[in-house]
Amino acid sequence: MPSYWRRYATLVAVALDTMAMLTDQILEMHNRLIGLYFKKAERKHLEAFQEVARAINEKVNLYAQIGRALIAAREAGKDAYQAIEGVLEWDAFKLSVQEAATLGRPHDFDYLESFGAAYAQFRRYVPQFLDTFEFRASPACAELLRAIDLLRELNKTTARRVPDDAPIGFSARCSRDPARHGPKRTVRRLTRWNAGFGRDGPALF
Secondary structure, X not given: OOHHHHHHHHHHHHXXXXXXXXXXXXXXXXXXXHHHHHHHHHHHHHHHHHHHHHHHHHHHHHHHXXXXXXXXXXXXXXXXXXXXXXXXXXXXXXXXHHHHXXXXXXXXXXXXXXXXXXXXXXXXXXXXXXXXXXXXXXXXXXXXXXXHHHHHHHHHHOOOOOOOOXXXXXXXXXHHOOOOOOOHHHHHHHHHHHHOOOOOOOOOO
8 A cells, every 4th residue: 555545544534533532522611611601500590599588588487477367366256457467567567568579589480590691602602513513313302403403593594583383392491381481582592592402401412
C-alpha cells in the first residue's frame, strides 16, 4: 500500500476520533449548563418560598384558631361574627385576609418560572446546537423529536408563537395536567426548554 494511503487513513481515523470526542464534549457541556440553571432555578424558587414561610405559618395558625372558634360557636348556637371577634377585632381580621391573598401562589408554582430567566443564555447557542446534530431515539421519544423539529422551524422563521398543537406530551408537567398548563406562555416555555433537553424530556444520548 502506498505511503500516502496510510497517511490518508491515519488522517481519517484521527478526524473521526476528534469528531466523536468533540461531540461528547459539546453534549456534556450542554447537559452541565442545563443542570446548572435547573439548580439555580430550584434555589431561587426555594428562597422565594422561604421568604414568606413564616408569614404563611402565622396565617395558618391564626385561621386554625378562628376555625375552632367558629366550630364552637356553631355547636353552642352563638353568632359566628362574634366568635371571630373573640379571636381578633374585625378590622384586623379583614386585614389578615388581604395579607393572606398576597401570600398565595399559583397552583402551578414551581421552579420552571425561574428557569425561564436562563432563556437568553440558551438562546445564544441552542439554535445552532439543534442544527448541528441529528438526533435519533426510540419510538417512545418520537414526540420529543417532533418538538425538536418544530424548534428548528421556529428558529429558521424567527417565529415567536408556538402552534397550539405543538407536541408537549413528552413533558410530564404538561401531560400530567393539561388544564393546569393551558396558558400559551407556560406551554411555550415548556416546549422550548424540554425540547432543549430539560429534565422532563426523555434522554436521547
